[in-house]
Amino acid sequence: MNSKTKLKTIDLVLIGAFAALMAVCAWITIPGTVPFTLQTFGVFITFYLLGGKRGTIAVLIYILLGAVGLPVFSGFKGGYGVLLGTTGGYILGFFFSALVMWALYRPFEKIEKKNKAAKLLVPFCEMLIGLLVCYAFGTAWFMIVYSRTKGALSLATCLSWCVIPFIIPDLIKIALALLLGFRLRPFVPGK
Numbered sequence: 593m594n595s596k597t598k599l600k601t602i603d604l605v606l607i608g609a610f611a612a613l614m615a616v617c618a619w620i621t622i623p624g625t626v627p628f629t630l631q632t633f634g635v636f637i638t639f640y641l642l643g644g645k646r647g648t649i650a651v652l653i654y655i656l657l658g659a660v661g662l663p664v665f666s667g668f669k670g671g672y673g674v675l676l677g678t679t680g681g682y683i684l685g686f687f688f689s690a691l692v693m694w695a696l697y698r699p700f701e702k703i704e705k706k707n708k709a710a711k712l713l714v715p716f717c718e719m720l721i722g723l724l725v726c727y728a729f730g731t732a733w734f735m736i737v738y739s740r741t742k743g744a745l746s747l748a749t750c751l752s753w754c755v756i757p758f759i760i761p762d763l764i765k766i767a768l769a770l771l772l773g774f775r776l777r778p779f780v781p782g783k
Contacts, residue, residue, distance in 0.1 A: 602781045603646055610638040610650040611657065615664035626757035629666045632726070635686045636719050636769035641780045644694030651690040655683060678741075681733020682754075685726035693722040712770050719766045727755050 617634030621627050634654075639647035654664060655675070663670040665683060674680055696718045703714055731747075734754050738745045 606642055606780070606782075607646055607650045607653060610634075610642055610647070611653040614638060614651070614654040615657070615662075618664060618666045619668060621666070622761070624761075628758055628761045630765065631666065631683075631686070632723065632762050633765035633769055635689065636722075636766055637773050639690060639693050639719070639722070640715055640769055640773035641777060643782075644690075644697040646782070648687070648690040648694050651686050655687055658683070676737070678734050678737045679730070679754075681737070682726060682730030684733070685729035688729050689722035689726040692725045693718045696721060712774060715773075716766060716770060719769065723762055723766065731755060 614631065614634035617630035620630045622630070635651055638650050641647075642650060658664045658670045659672050659675055661671045665674050675683060703710055731750055731754055735745055735747070735750050738750070
């Protein structure tokens with residue numbers, strides 16, 4: 593077995609393991625005024641540890657597993673009905689977040705290599721931009737689906753329901769993904 597085959601096998605194992613990690617993170621609910629899951633944490637740490645290509649593939653596999661009916665989404669739900677529902681846009685937004693973070697990966701990596709102080713700041717910026725993409729896609733989706741099923745909804749109301757309560761928890765999840773990922777990154781093959 594040559595080294596390219598080994599690397600591909602390792603990649604497949606890592607992608608599968610991190611798709612499973614995202615499912616586990618989706619099942620973990622943190623109670624509060626507005627309960628939230630660790631799904632975004634799973635997406636961020638996957639991207640940070642696997643990089644652009646492998647991270648994006650892992651996110652896509654996670655979404656596809658849920659789309660075919662496996663209970664990988666929040667509340668042990670699965671199926672395309674979840675993706676087509678009002679909050680399905682946020683799950684689909686994970687994929688677009690991963691694509692954007694992947695697109696930023698190479699240019700930001702050059703900054704990170706030149707400036708050692710940017711080791712955590714650069715991935716933080718990538719994740720923050722990815723989070724904004726997820727918010728934008730998910731909010732637009734929510735407004736469209738909600739308007740078709742229940743009536744018109746203002747952007748301010750949608751943001752107050754779907755984004756504002758999650759900003760602080762999501763920033764904490766980014767910080768945790770960075771801190772944990774920074775410690776684990778040297779042990780991930782191919783990174």
